[in-house]
Amino acid sequence: MMDLNEVKLEALLDIINSSARQAIAEYKKTGHGVPSADSTTFHPLDLATDSLALKKAIRLLEGAYHQLSATLAPPQHTAFNFVHNYNWACTDVALRARIADVLDRHPEGLHVDKLADAVNLDKSKTARVLRTLSLMGCFKEVKRDVFANTRVSLILQSKNNAGCHVRHHSQDVSKYAGVLYESMTDLEFARSHEVDKAPRVFALRKDGTEDTYWEMIKNDDDRRGNFHRGMVGHSEIVGASAVLHHYPWDDISSVVDIGSSIGAFSIPLAKMFPHLKITDQDLPEIIKQAQTAWERDAPEALLDGHVEFVALDFFQGVPVAGKDVYYLRNIIHDWPDAEATQILCNVRKAMGSNSRVLIHECVLFHSTGTDGLSVAPEPMLPNFGAGSRTAYHQDLTMWFSLNAKERTVDELKIIGQVPSIA
Numbered sequence: 001m002m003d004l005n006e007v008k009l010e011a012l013l014d015i016i017n018s019s020a021r022q023a024i025a026e027y028k029k030t031g032h033g034v035p036s037a038d039s040t041t042f043h044p045l046d047l048a049t050d051s052l053a054l055k056k057a058i059r060l061l062e063g064a065y066h067q068l069s070a071t072l073a074p075p076q077h078t079a080f081n082f083v084h085n086y087n088w089a090c091t092d093v094a095l096r097a098r099i100a101d102v103l104d105r106h107p108e109g110l111h112v113d114k115l116a117d118a119v120n121l122d123k124s125k126t127a128r129v130l131r132t133l134s135l136m137g138c139f140k141e142v143k144r145d146v147f148a149n150t151r152v153s154l155i156l157q158s159k160n161n162a163g164c165h166v167r168h169h170s171q172d173v174s175k176y177a178g179v180l181y182e183s184m185t186d187l188e189f190a191r192s193h194e195v196d197k198a199p200r201v202f203a204l205r206k207d208g209t210e211d212t213y214w215e216m217i218k219n220d221d222d223r224r225g226n227f228h229r230g231m232v233g234h235s236e237i238v239g240a241s242a243v244l245h246h247y248p249w250d251d252i253s254s255v256v257d258i259g260s261s262i263g264a265f266s267i268p269l270a271k272m273f274p275h276l277k278i279t280d281q282d283l284p285e286i287i288k289q290a291q292t293a294w295e296r297d298a299p300e301a302l303l304d305g306h307v308e309f310v311a312l313d314f315f316q317g318v319p320v321a322g323k324d325v326y327y328l329r330n331i332i333h334d335w336p337d338a339e340a341t342q343i344l345c346n347v348r349k350a351m352g353s354n355s356r357v358l359i360h361e362c363v364l365f366h367s368t369g370t371d372g373l374s375v376a377p378e379p380m381l382p383n384f385g386a387g388s389r390t391a392y393h394q395d396l397t398m399w400f401s402l403n404a405k406e407r408t409v410d411e412l413k414i415i416g417q418v419p420s421i422a
C-alpha cells in the first residue's frame with residue numbers, strides 16, 4: 001500500500017512519462033523521427049520555433065522532473081546546485097571565443113590543442129570549459145580531448161540569433177545579478193523602483209558608466225547589433241511567433257509594431273500576411289538598423305510599399321495614427337508602471353474608433369492561484385514550478401536591467417486601464 005507521498009511521486013513519474021511521449025510525438029509528426037542528444041545538426045522542428053504543443057510538453061516535463069528530483073535528492077544537494085552552476089560562465093566563454101564557429105568546420109571533432117590555438121585561449125582551461133558544458137549536451141567530447149558541436153552548441157554559433165540573446169545574458173545581465181544583494185541593501189537603491197536605480201546602474205556605477213540602458217545599447221555597435229539580433233532569438237526561444245497563428249490577421253489591414261526592434265515580429269508577419277500594411281516604429285538609430293534587416297531578410301515586402309519605417313520616441317511622441325492594430329511585444333515589461341502607462345497613453349492618442357492595442361508579454365501567475373490560465377496537474381505547483389522558469393527568470397532580468405517586471409494578467413489589466421488624458 002502506497003502512502004500519500006509515494007502516490008505523489010508516482011504521479012510525477014506519470015507526468016514525466018506522458019509529457020516526454022507527447023514531445024516525441026511532436027518530433028515524429030514532422031516525418032524526421034526524434035532528435036538525438038549528440039546530433040550535430042538541427043532537427044527540422046528546432047527551426048519551427050512556434051510549436052506550442054512541444055513547448056507545453058516541455059513545460060510539464062521540466063516542472064515534473066525538477067519537482068521529482070528536489071523531492072528525492074538530499075536538500076543539501078539541491079540547495080548547493082542552485083548556486084554551484086557555472087554553465088552561464090562557460091557558455092559566455094564559448095560564445096565570445098566563437099568556439100562553435102571553429103568546430104563547425106570540423107564536424108568529426110577537433111583536438112583541444114588546435115581549437116584553443118584557433119581561439120587564442122589556454123588549452124587545458126578550454127578543455128575544462130567544454131567538458132563542463134558537455135555534461136549538459138552542449139558540445140561533446142568525441143574522444144579524449146577532441147570536441148565537436150552538438151545541436152545545442154550550434155545555438156552558440158555567431159550566426160545564430162538565439163545565441164545573441166544568450167550572450168546578452170551571459171555577458172551583461174550576469175553582472176547586474178552579481179550585485180543583487182548589495183543593490184537591495186544600499187540606502188539609495190534598496191527601496192527604489194525607478195529605472196535609474198536598477199541593479200544594472202548599481203553594477204556599472206563603479207565603472208563611471210551613466211548611460212541609460214537604451215543609450216548603453218545604442219552607443220555600442222557590437223552591443224546594439226547583438227541585442228537586436230538577440231530579440232529575434234528571444235522570439236525563437238519563447239516561441240513568440242505562435243501569435244502569427246492565433247490572431248485573425250486576415251481580417252485586418254494595418255499594423256503598427258511599436259518598439260519594433262529590427263522586425264523580429266513584423267518581418268515574419270509580412271511574410272505570412274503580405275496583404276498587411278506594416279509600420280515599424282522605434283528609436284531613430286534602431287529604425288535605421290531595422291531598414292537594413294528588412295532589405296536583407298524581406299526585400300520583397302519593401303518593393304510594394306507595404307512597409308514603412310517611422311522613428312518614434314514613445315515617451316515624447318504619438319505613433320502613426322488610425323491603424324487597425326497597435327502591437328507592443330516585450331515593451332511594457334521593460335518599464336515600471338508609471339512609464340508603461342505613459343507609453344499606452346500615447347498609443348491611445350493614435351488609435352481610431354476601430355483600432356485595437358495588442359500587448360504581447362509573458363504572463364506570471366502565482367504558485368497558489370492561476371488567474372484563469374492553464375493549470376498544471378497535481379501534484380505539480382499550479383504554475384508548473386520549474387517548468388515556468390523562463391518567465392520568472394525573465395521577470396528578474398527585467399528587474400536587474402531596468403527595475404521593470406513581468407506582470408500577472410490582473411496587473412496587465414490595471415496597466416491597460418489607461419486614462420484618456422496623459
Ligand SMILES: C[S@@+](CC[C@H](N)C(=O)[O-])C[C@H]1O[C@@H](n2cnc3c(N)ncnc32)[C@H](O)[C@@H]1O
Nearest residue numbers: 231259260261264282283286312313314329330
Ligand atoms: C525588448 S525590445 C522589444 C523589441 C520587439 N518588440 C520584440 O519583441 O522583439 C524593446 C524595444 O523598445 C525600443 N525602445 C526603447 N526605448 C524606446 C523609446 N523611448 N521609444 C521607442 N522605442 C524604444 C528599443 O529600441 C527596443 O527595440
